[in-house]
Amino acid sequence: MTDDREFILDAALGRLARYLRTLGYDAVYLKDASGPDVLRETLKTGRTLLTRRRDLAKRPDIGSYLVKSDRVLEQVAEVAAKFGLEMTHRAMTRCIECNVLLEPVAKEDVLEELPPHVRKTQSIFSRCPGCGRIYWPGTHFARSLARLMRALGQGDE
């Protein structure tokens, strides 16, 4: 099942936000927000709140999910099961830092910015229109995705 659900995460869930972005999901992270700020932002955006706070998870006026595990990979598994997240479908389509969609970019256009070994071995690139970061298969980003897949039992090994 593919779901275009958009998430908003409270201060305790920064690593989970990065993993959701790795999977291609829109995940806003409220780094230093207090409880009332989180509530206001959730109401304003209509996003689904992922939280570690019971008081927020109980609110009837917002869509929310109380994350139970302390461990980030288990948190990803929880959220994936709860919302039927697609695990590979749109992985590596979103900047892990900015939460914006990546744009494909030609190798010639980024050649100067690539480390030599990447220049030699890689051919597919995308760029974040927000921070300018370049992504390719084999980045730290891709490796954390592979680790995630293995942890969730959806990888090759």
Ligand SMILES: [Zn+2]
């Ligand atoms: Zn970015």
